Amino acid sequence: MDGGEYTRDQHRSAGAAAGGEPQGRPRDARETRARILRAAGAVFAERGYEAATVRDIAARAGVNQALIFRYFGSKQALLTEVMAQDGKEQVSSTPPELLFETALRGVLAEGGGADADRLAVYLRSIGGADAAPETVRALGEEYAAALAALSEAEDGTLRAQLAMAWLLGIGLMRVVVRQEPLATADPDAICTHVLTALDRLLPVLPGAGPRPGAERGAGADSGAGEERPGVRP
Amino acid sequence: MDGGEYTRDQHRSAGAAAGGEPQGRPRDARETRARILRAAGAVFAERGYEAATVRDIAARAGVNQALIFRYFGSKQALLTEVMAQDGKEQVSSTPPELLFETALRGVLAEGGGADADRLAVYLRSIGGADAAPETVRALGEEYAAALAALSEAEDGTLRAQLAMAWLLGIGLMRVVVRQEPLATADPDAICTHVLTALDRLLPVLPGAGPRPGAERGAGADSGAGEERPGVRP
DNA sequence: TAGCGTTGTAAGCGTGTGCTTACACAAGGG
DNA sequence: CCCTTGTGTAAGCACACGCTTACAACGCTA
Incomplete structure (x- = not known):
């Protein structure tokens, strides 16, 4: 789509006008x-x-x-x-094993631009009656399907959907219910807990311990008191 | 106000009129x-x-x-x-260790009368703007608080809320998103999976089936709500 | 029977919603 | 100049919502 930026900015005052009032704005x-x-x-x-x-x-x-x-x-x-907006690309471009953690961290980030926005829309529109028509629901199915492919066990799909449900619940608790301390807890701590527990459901996931050869550019291990209860002592 | 208690019932024909049409219905x-x-x-x-x-x-x-x-x-x-309607009583009358499983089974039941209705209202109203004003949100806090008291670890509250989030997510997936196979999966199987995974987060919970390390797979053998395993065998 | 409070009803008020319409500017070309 | 085309705006339409009001039907007591 129209991802490009136009060079009309010369006319604009770099948008620093702060309000976006309909004054001198060119057409x-x-x-x-x-x-x-x-x-x-x-x-x-x-x-x-x-x-x-x-x-x-x-x-x-x-x-x-x-x-x-x-x-x-x-x-x-x-x-x-x-x-x-660009959607879907992330889910299909991320290797399935990392998708869950990526999505989880996406949920936990909250405030990280358009991607987090789409997720927030999803979370906030789920409950509505017919609500978010297809578009929104599709986002969830996308993730669920990708996750479901993770396990080949007979009830692999079920397990994956349970994981998905957790993701959804955590997001809800964070962005809409805003219950403390979950709402402001350290993403790394949450991630560790969840992955540790989920290791029993979906052993294919990276688990919570030291990452085996999975490098994420984030480097978000800024958590000071990181106990990180190893999955394997 | 007018907590009126009229014993008018003598006049009523037990309301068996079934249709509810405004015909002959007495006042x-x-x-x-x-x-x-x-x-x-x-x-x-x-x-x-x-x-x-x-x-x-x-x-x-x-x-x-x-x-x-x-x-x-x-x-x-x-x-x-x-x-x-009678609400709150269940949560405060159930021992904390069993509360999670009880609530989870409540979520999984769906269709079980007024109690499931209250839960569905909660789930469906969460996303709304200011939406469900206090009343609805309170139900969630009730459960969360009770669960939070389960663990005495420093981040016990966080762990409990993560469990609560899972509950919420599963409920959402079941009653509003209705994604298969989760929507119609066997409650016992789900319960087993969830409790197994959660055993790492909240060891105080009854856990699912046999205690041990990496035991899983057999799965659904654990009886319905019957087992009632002690917190400490 | 008349009186009176209770229970039920039809109609409507005010507001907010998604969406439409009619019109005012700006540029470009004849 | 007028005419056309693209961009922006003010006013309003039709409807659904939560909620009110004026009034009829009923059951009781006197």
Whole structure:
């Protein structure tokens, strides 16, 4: 899609105008579209699909709400586009064994840009009635399917879905219920606990101990008091 | 207020009229109230708090929607009353070590009357914006707090909340996402898997089946809710 | 019978929603 | 200049929501 950046910025004051007020802003459909998309991602993530209103989104984007319908047609289509932003690529480009940990860390990151946004939208829109139509539900199925392929045991799919359910629950507890201390606990600690426990369900996962040849660029082991209860003493 | 206790029942024909049509139904405030309460529980459970409308509830109860406001004052108050039906008693009357398994089996039961309804309301209303106001959230906190008391380790609360999160996620997968095979899998199998994995996080729990190290696979042999293994064999 | 409080009902109020319509600017070309 | 095309805006439509109000039907007591 239109991932590129336009060089219209020369006119813009680098967006430092802070508000995004409709003052001197030049007419740039591309920029406007992108701005709406960004605002929509944020609002959907904050309040869920149903609770988010197009007026909110328009206000946050600093545009007239009619533009949303000119550019996207409907609220649903807007959601679809938000969820489709580069999406799916991560899940299919990550080796299955690492997918769970990657996804878990994604959940735990929270605030890490568009990717975390999509996840938040998913979490917040799950409960809704018919709610998030297909688009949102698809994200979950994507992950579940990939995870399910992990185990070849007879009930491998079930085990994978149980893991998926844990992921979902942890995300919910963190981003919507915000229950302490889980909400602000160290991601590494959580990750360790979960992977340790899950080692009994899905032995294929890396487990919680010292990673065998799995290098993640994150290097997020900033945790000071890292007990890291080894899976193998 | 008006905690009225009228012994009008003598007049009622036990409400066996089955349809609920507004025909020959006699005037009985008690029955009407109860009928609304039942309908509200069902609708809230099916669609979540926000998506449920008082018109739906009134229709299902077979009464005029104005009666809902006469008897309960507001939609929120109605929810409060629905959630308060005997609630809380189970959680405080169950020994902590068994609470998790009990709750898990409650989640897995689904369809088991009012208790499962309350849980479904909780699950379906979590994502909503401000959504389920206090009442619903309280149910979750209740369980979490009780579970948190299980472990005395420094991060015992965190571990307990992780378990709680799993519970939540499994419930979500089952009752709202309805993903197969989890949605229709054998409760005993799920219970075994979860308790086995969780044994590493919360050793205080009964655990699943035989104690030992890497024993798994045989799985579902552990009886239904019957085994009742002591915390310390 | 009339009176009166209780139970039920129809109609509507105010607001917020997704979405539409009619129109005001800006540029480019004849 | 006018005309067309693309971009932005104000006003509003139709509807669903939670909630209210005015009023009818009933059951009881006097």
